Amino acid sequence: MIGLGFVGWFAARGRARLLYTGRGSMHSMPGYHGWHMALWILVPALLAWAAWSAIMPGLVDGAVLADPIAAQLPDGDMHRASILADARNMAANPDAVAFDPLAQELAVPMRAAQSRFGMIGGILVLIVALAGGGYGFTRVRAGFPARTHVERAVLALLLIASLMAILTTFGIVASLLFEAGLFFKDVSPIAFLTGTHWAPGNARGVDIDGNFGAVPLFWGTIYIGAIIAMLVAIPLGLMSAIYLTQYASSSIRKWVKPILEILAGIPTVVYGYFAALTVAPLIRDTAASLGVANPSTESALAAGLVMGVMIIPFVSSMADDALAAVPRAMSDGSLALGATRSETIKKVLLPAALPGIVAGVMLAISRAIGETMIVVMAAGAAARLSANPLASMTTVTYQIVQMLTGDQEFNSPKTLSAFALGLVLFVVTLILNIIALRVVKRFREAYE
């Protein structure tokens, strides 16, 4: 079909070139006529193909059910559908092993029907393409505004591309809301948001509300992501930004900045290993040598520290931007009054850059509380309300993973609780992001 598109492009451009007699003799240059025709071939054909793909399985199934072998199919809808699915699988992949001998037999007519309808579809698409091409070809005329049409088509393509991301976001929100709604049918939102006992495994019958108190999860998330991680990331990130923007010579900056940015590119699962295999045992041994009885291998401290390191480049690059956005005239003004460089940074640059820095920290927090792999590997599964950094703790993201992996019945409150947790997480990070973006925007306006 792409080949056909090429042919159309050359044909229409060729014809347009014959018509072209010099500047101003045609509305659009020959190339646009080529594109116009190629679009007329490709777009209707693609639509026809999509439509055919949608109806073909139904036609194939109909044909197979008409086959005498299908008479042996059991009556039950579910059973029948599963044997058909099996046969479809066999038809696509002859080496597959069928659960039901009937599926094996049905695979033969299935394959035949598929190739027959596939052929019909192919011919149909070809006809549509040729018809579209023919129509497009007849429109190659000197006065025909092919350029306008092609540009409109490009515009539509761009619009669809940008809508795709937005639509996906809406889809995600809708599915989250829907599933969380199912969960809140079984569990009261108040019990969920204020309860302090989290034991979804025990939730049965009347006691259901009491076992879905998510406060320990929220606490673990905030403690690890927003407190311990930020205690590491904010000072280190800020100081590295100050060093890099204010003191580092350009050759040092050239080396240090990319290395710092590599930190942001390390997959979080690798940080997870590092936290679980290196940092956590180190913390446990240190705690033991300091006389703490039975320190846990999985600790909030280990997860928080490593997460903080992971977030450093985030904070540092946002702070870097914020400091760089403060006009040079500000620091010149301060230096010209006889302030030292550090006085200038402390009293003029940092206050001026503060909104940008705060926004960066908020984005970093929203990233940290959504982080999953590090806590899965290093923080543990115990839902615990504790301020002891050496205790094992769990987070919202960890519990979501727990609820949705392994064999679970899909409609139990235990599984659905993952969506309610996801919704809370989504709302919190959304709010943090909105606030941060607002602050950044206002800050930018102030200096332009």
Add this chain to the structure above:
Amino acid sequence: MNETKLIARNVDVFYGPKKAIDNVSIDIDNGIVTAFIGPSGCGKSTFLRSLNRMNDTIAGARVTGEILLDGENIYAPTMDPVALRARVGMVFQKPNPFPKSIYENIAYGPRIHGLANSKAEMDAVIESSLTKAGLWDEVKDRLTDAGTALSGGQQQRLCIARAIAVSPEVILMDEPCSALDPIATAKIEELIDELKENYAIVIVTHSMQQAARVSQRTAFFHLGNLVEYGETSEIFTNPREEKTKDYITGRYG
């Protein structure tokens, strides 16, 4: 008689390999206004910035030769550029008040240099600086407003007040009126005229009329060289050099 405040001898300024100022020697007196004029890119601002070592903040900038402030070489290793800049203040082309209140803008310098020991002393410094800068009557009721909320001309006078507040001996002004309207410009010029009693003032300007109005001495720079330096009245009525004459009569530049 005016005494000499700043003496520059054989000063070269380089930006990386490029020579921006070539062998300039000049004496700048106390109690008068000295104007630097010349076409864009002639090095007048560069030379001005070497008088309080602001060029130090530009990577790759290098100054050779001698600049003496009251006989002391400001590029000597023992000279602290921070202490120097408290003695040689600077006002920039674009008003650059800090994003703080009017009060805090002025208090900034005295505070870092420990010039006021109490709230009352600080208030006195603020009032006298703003009064000298001719801004006190306009802002005395709103000292807590943001400095950036003032008009352009007021902002520039705020910056002058800020420079005065640390009691400098020399004030360098780098095209202080180029971002202002004619009325604000007239106010700043009046102010410069009053301030010259107590400070040595050096002003870089693009406007020859301004140089003629406010300065007593004028230095004409061209392509990094000091072409002519003398009494402003002389320079504008009877220049010795052909180039100076061409420039002030508007033949180029």
